[in-house]
Amino acid sequence: MVEDDDLLxxxxxxxxxxxxxxVDIAADGEAGWELVNVxxxxxIVLDIVLPKLxxxxxxxxxxxSGYQMLILLLTAKDTKTDKVIGLDAGADxxxxxxxxxxxLSARIRALLRRGNTSLPPVLEWGALRLDPSTCEVTYADIxxxxTAKEFSLLDLFLRNNQRIFSRSAIVDQLWSAEKDPPEENTIKSHIKSLRQKLKAAGxxxxxIETVYGMGYRLKALDDEQSCQIHEPETDLKQQQILLTAIAQERENFKAKVGSRIAVLKLAADALRKGTLDTQVRQKAEQEAHKLAGSLGSFGFPKGSLLANEIEDLFQTQKFISQAKCFYLDKLLMELQRELEKTPVEQTQNLLLVISNDQQVVEGLIKEAENQELQVKIATNIAAARSIIPSLNPDVVLLDLDIEKDSLKLIRELSQQTPTVGETPTPQIPVLVFTERDNFSDACGGLRLRLEVARSGGRAFLQKSMPPNEILESVAHVLQQTRITKARIMVVDDDP
Known part of the structure; x- marks a missing residue:
């Protein structure tokens, strides 16, 4: 809740x-932004009139920034304009x-139902049944x-029945950020009590099984008991299908583009002879315009620029000089040569991992191969600083345990500003991972997360996370907005 009226x-x-x-509370917009980042x-219940932001x-x-959580706005003005502005800004x-x-409570429940449409109203796992609306839990009808925390723990596991939760992840989900995180034994005690009550019911x-070194999860059900909805297979296969389809479309395009070049050559020849009529000129303009809009999409970005110049010549010059005719011929020859080249393929995203933890690094490199992600390694911050300008990575994964001034590097990469006369350097998103746990020093874990967020860090990860989950976070930063399903109509006179 982001609200500057503390009493409310x-x-x-x-x-x-x-x-x-x-519930966490932020008293101003900037504090709200910092909490969202950690x-x-x-x-989010969000007041409109707030200090700072x-x-x-x-x-x-x-x-x-790609955040998809539900947002409920609080407004003191019951006017149509304020509502429209708020909804257009992204509020739900x-x-x-x-x-x-x-x-207010009913609106929150309705929004959360909308945000979790795939979840049934009653959560079940084998003989276990949890009704969120009545807070009733039964096992085999017993x-x-x-307690409130035991209920919340069970609800967390049921809503994420494939996931392993570390103790720090449980704290993040079930304890407010403003409160000191509980001791490690407190989490163990809640788990133990929950297990005993489940055992007493049969x-x-x-x-709830322990995955040593990682955390806790629901024990998998037998095949005949399981009613889980299986996730679709990895997107890797689908991505390959799409890439193959694009390659095929590119070949089809190249096979047909000759007729368009022929129209341009015909117009250029007529122009040189002084016999270019309005109809041929307009046809040449249209074909050049289509080429300018499509060549870059099929891997010929320079071809689009050349076609754009050709279009301008036909469009803006009623009477073209002999010199312009020679220039047009030159452009057409360059365009022809460009189409004979190999198309520019989309390059893999480059991840720079700054860590000397060999085991973690090897796991990330192996997993990155499956996700078509290019990985480079720097074993210390000095080495990273020396190679970043030439590598220009798309994203950086920084080991917080490597050196004391790790946060300084985050600030450098997330707030890069050139000196006078230099070309601006794009900001590089930084994710951090660490072995440090929330329990190592009471509320020190939260302070560290806030410090990372204020320095510009985009995510705070545990080294104990499986490599695929770490790289999922990297992928989320690389592509903040995800399209899950969409119907698209393309309106274009170029087939």
């Missing part, structure tokens, strides 16, 4: 906490102040009397 914010937080929500939220600006900033809904607490003690 605390009241709402307490009200929602009783309904098993975990914690995963399902929904107003709610509309924060909403736009979140959407432009709005509530007008003063609001009814029950209505009711389990759970479940195996390892219904």
């Amino acid at each position: 914010a605390q009241a709402v937080a307490r009200y929602l906490t009783k309904q098993n929500y975990v 914690c995963n939220y399902d929904l 107003d709610g509309i600006s924060l909403c736009r900033q979140l959407r432009q 809904d709005y509530v007008v102040k003063p609001f009814d607490f029950q209505e 009711t389990l009397n759970l 479940a195996n003690y390892d219904f």
